[in-house]
Amino acid sequence: MIKNESPAGGETTARLGPGRLFHGWAARKQLWMLAYWPVYGALFFVLERLRRPVQYHVMHTKADDWIPFCEGFVIPYVFWFLFLIGIHCYTAKHDAAAFKRLMAFVAISHTCALAIFFLFPTCQHLRPLAFERQNLLTQITAFFYRIDTSTNVCPSLHVVGSMAVWYAARDAGLFSRRGCRMFFSAATVLICLSTVFLKQHSVLDVAAGLLLSDLVYRLVYRPVRGGYPSTAERWRERWQERRGTLRRT
Numbered sequence: 261m262i263k264n265e266s267p268a269g270g271e272t273t274a275r276l277g278p279g280r281l282f283h284g285w286a287a288r289k290q291l292w293m294l295a296y297w298p299v300y301g302a303l304f305f306v307l308e309r310l311r312r313p314v315q316y317h318v319m320h321t322k323a324d325d326w327i328p329f330c331e332g333f334v335i336p337y338v339f340w341f342l343f344l345i346g347i348h349c350y351t352a353k354h355d356a357a358a359f360k361r362l363m364a365f366v367a368i369s370h371t372c373a374l375a376i377f378f379l380f381p382t383c384q385h386l387r388p389l390a391f392e393r394q395n396l397l398t399q400i401t402a403f404f405y406r407i408d409t410s411t412n413v414c415p416s417l418h419v420v421g422s423m424a425v426w427y428a429a430r431d432a433g434l435f436s437r438r439g440c441r442m443f444f445s446a447a448t449v450l451i452c453l454s455t456v457f458l459k460q461h462s463v464l465d466v467a468a469g470l471l472l473s474d475l476v477y478r479l480v481y482r483p484v485r486g487g488y489p490s491t492a493e494r495w496r497e498r499w500q501e502r503r504g505t506l507r508r509t
Contacts, residue, residue: 287356293363294348300370307374308412313381319414319462320384327463329388331397333454338400340418340451347425347432355432361480362428369420369476377412384413386459401458408460416461419469422451427477 282288351359387405391398426448435441452469455461 282352285353287352287359290356290360290363291352293360293367296363296367296370300367300374303374304377304412307377308409311378316381316383316411317414318385319382319464320386321463323463324386324456327456329391329459330457331391331393331395331401333450333457334397334401334404335454336447336450337404337418337454337458337460339447340421340454343425343447343451344421347428350434351428351432358428358432361431362424365424365427365476365480366421368479369424369472370417372472372476373415373417373420376415380414381411382414382465383411384459384462384465385410386462388459404458404460413461414465415468415472416452416455416465417469418455418461419452419466420473422448423470423473423477427473427481431481 282291285291347362348359351362387410391402426444429435429440429444434444452466455466456463
């Protein structure tokens with residue numbers, strides 16, 4: 261709701277419609293692409309909860325046995341949700357082209373992952389039967405263990421989602437600032453590590469997630485100007501857009 265002064269001095273109330281709500285967002289005409297997420301969620305729910313394959317392929321390597329459980333990694337594991345939502349909001353508001361490429365990456369990579377889950381069902385038996393320590397972090401981890409099954413684990417979608425954020429942040433020109441570049445790189449690495457230290461995934465799942473991300477990156481991002489636009493090109497484009505906006509006003 262927004263209130264405006266009427267000519268007579270009273271107040272009139274106008275409803276804030278979708279057009280006004282996202283007014284000024286660069287990708288407001290492309291926000292329909294977000295509809296992929298509920299479609300993906302419904303299909304994942306069917307695979308995860310309703311479909312019962314005859315056989316699951318167990319994901320395990322010797323490296324998994326060497327990696328200890330560490331509940332501290334639940335912090336970057338949970339941060340992944342904000343990480344993913346944040347880059348959607350940033351690109352939708354500031355860079356329509358980057359938003360479209362982000363959604364293309366998400367749709368292709370996650371659809372491929374669903375196809376893999378269907379054709380090659382996987383599971384893991386890495387979770388500890390009991391925690392050595394009882395604290396807030398282990399309680400949060402136990403919550404994820406309850407709501408998230410240990411099936412359909414390869415490739416790791418936490419890894420794929422993290423790479424989606426990393427690629428989009430670079431594509432949107434955020435890597436032009438050293439601090440942002442370090443933040444996104446560190447967050448991506450920590451989230452990928454969290455999947456194995458929380459025993460949510462095998463090293464194989466992480467490797468598969470990185471491989472899938474690289475293949476989809478080559479499909480979505482590499483054709484664009486032979487790779488990522490340079491920082492200078494991006495700033496030039498933004499300056500020209502800003503000058504055009506000022507002239508129109």
